[in-house]
Amino acid sequence: MIKAVRGTRDLLPPETALWNFVESAVRDVFRAYNFQEIRTPIFEATELFARGVGEETDIVSKEMFTWNDRGPLDSGDAFIPGPTFDRVREHASAKEEESRRRVQSLTLRPENTAGVVRAYIQHDLEKRGLNKLFYIGPQFRRERPQKGRYRQFFQIGAEVIGPPSAGSESPARDAEVLEMLATLLDRLGITGWTLELNSVGSAADRARFNAALRASLVPVLGQMCSDCQRRAVTNPLRVFDCKVPADQPLIETLPRISQFLDNDSLRHFEAVQEILTKVGVPFTLNDRLVRGLDYYTRTAFEFTHGALGAQNAILGGGRYDGLSEALGGPPAPGIGFAIGEDRLVMSLQESAESVMKKPNVYIAPLGAGMNAETARLARELRRHDLIVDLGDENFRLKKSFEAATKAGAKYILIVGENEVKADVFSLKNLATGEQVSVPRAELAKKIQA
RNA sequence: GUGGGAAUAGCUCAACUGGCAGAGCACCGGACUGUGGCUCCGACGGUUGCGGGUUCGAUUCCCGUUUCCCACCCCA
Structure with missing residues (x-):
């Protein structure tokens, strides 16, 4: 049996109803803040992630699905039966050299911010001023x-994201995004979340901090765990992520x-906090x-969110003021976030069953020739936005009743x-047992009531 | 990538120190030919993840492997 490969899975009904519930809530909420949807390709040039995410990050250095695409003459690493492949190569040998020059390293996107910023640069979106874009889609990490x-x-x-003149640098944007997320989680009925907030400073701040941190680590490093020694x-x-109890006193001194x-x-960070406090979004500072x-x-x-075990982060994000320029684009400060949708769905209290819409009516054809009649009726009723399911003329009535009940x-x-x-x-109400005779013209109205 | 646990019917799980692979639910049929849910009866359902080894005999013990789960690493 061929199974879904390692680390992938099928999302089946009724769980898919929950995913749709989440996604439509997202679209509603984000729309209220004037965000619009963007869809970028699920694979990009490897270079985009190397430059955008960072060559030294775990994601880029060991967690990407990367392959060489060799241009139009073959399909990269795709499976091609030998003989056909050889024939193609023979006749194409003259063009092979050119094909080889087009070799390009491609990667399934491990995250979506780099792709969005790439699109921002490629399509000159800065000319539209401030852009508020959202996406929903699959990402890939090995x-x-x-x-x-x-x-x-x-x-x-x-x-x-947008040019500084459009206000993209303003702490008001940070606060707006955070408030929007609080609204979304509330709307989804997720309680017990915690917003942890910090400022990692400008690139220059980080450079000075990094130097000081490295210097402070030198004398104590010998006493720290092996993970920390590597992180240093x-x-x-990342030393600050250490969970080894013995290391904590040392970390406190850093x-x-x-x-x-x-x-x-500093002013930026304080302004963000001030707005959040004013609009009533609770947060915890975590330096x-x-x-x-x-x-x-x-x-x-x-x-x-506490209920998620070790993978307790349900979403994360932050400001990335230099990303556009790092990718060769114009100055375009921005702030964004990514929600782990798999985890978000997991933490929802509602059962998938409860958000799935049930059929308004199940039509039971009874006897030879009735399929055509019910098809016509179903078409009429569906045009009134009713959810309609139907049986078959060969079903005994009992079987139709059972199917209707099972379908809800x-x-x-x-x-x-x-x-x-x-x-x-x-027309019989399956819950109350009440049964009435209804003329064709009144069916939709009666069912909707 | 590292360490540990698990894998048995569609689902949730049993099966004693190695001895005929089972139950509940679901599914299908019947009791009941145009009226469901409840009840009763019956049927179906398995290469015990996969491959090897030990043994008269392996779901059970051993080795390998795959996948999932838990914890690391890291991250959403």
Whole structure:
């Protein structure tokens, strides 16, 4: 049997109803803040992620699905039967050299911010001023699968990006995005979330902080865990993520980014807090909160939820004022976030069953020739926005009743010879047992009531 | 990538120190030929994840492998 490959999965009904519930809530809420949808390709040039996410990050260095695409003469790593492939190569050998020159390393997107910023640059979106864009879609990382962590996973994200003159740098944007997220979680009925907030400063702040941090680590490093010793070399900020109890006193003595914020960063951070307080969005300051991706500056945040085990972060994001320029674009400060949709769905209290719409009516054809009659009736009723399911003329009535009940239909409509002859149909409420005769013209109205 | 646990019917799970692979639910049929849910009866359902080994005999013990789960690493 061929199965879904490692780290991927099928989303089946009724769970898919829950996904739709989440996504339509997202579209509603984001729309109220004037965000519009963007869809970028699920694969991009590898270089985009190397430059945008950071060469040294775990994502880029070991978690990407990357392959060489060799231009139009073959399909890269796709399976091609030998003989056909050889024939193609023979006749194409003259063009092979050219094909080889077109070799390009491609990668399934491990996140979506880089793609959005790429599109922003490519289509000159700066000319539209401030852009508020959101996306919903699959992302891919070659990690060890775990609950709430898949190799194909889904993210819902949004980005506010534009030229500084459009206000893209303003702390008002940070606060607006955070308030929008609080609204979304509330709307979804998710309680018990925590917003953790920090500022990681400007690029210059981080450079000074990094130098100081490295210097402070030198004398104590020998006493720290092996993970921290490794982090100190690869990514010193991550030392703050350490959970080893013995290391905590040492970590407490290390400098904090908050001590290195320049006046602009400080004012920005304070302004964000002030607005959040005023609009009533609760938050917790966490000066050990760091972000894994290179492009983050200033505001960094995470929403966590206790019921998710070790994978407790339900969404994360922050400001990335230098990303556009790092990708060769114009100055375009921005702030964004990504929600782990798989985890979000997991943390929902509602059962999938409760958000799935049930059929309004199940039509039961009764006897030879009735399929045609019911098809016609179903078409009429569906045009009135009713959810209609139907049986088959060979079903015994009992079987239709059982199918209607199982489908959760509110009514069953019986269509037999007597009904067709009179053009009056038997409509029974499956919950109350009440049954009435209804003329064709009044059916939709009666069912809707 | 590292460490640990698990895998048996569509689903949830049993099966004693190695001895005929089972139950509940679901599904299908019947009791009941144009009136469901409840009840009763019956039927269907398995390469015990896959491959090897030990044994008269393996769901059970051993080795390998795949996948999932838990914890790391890291991250949404």
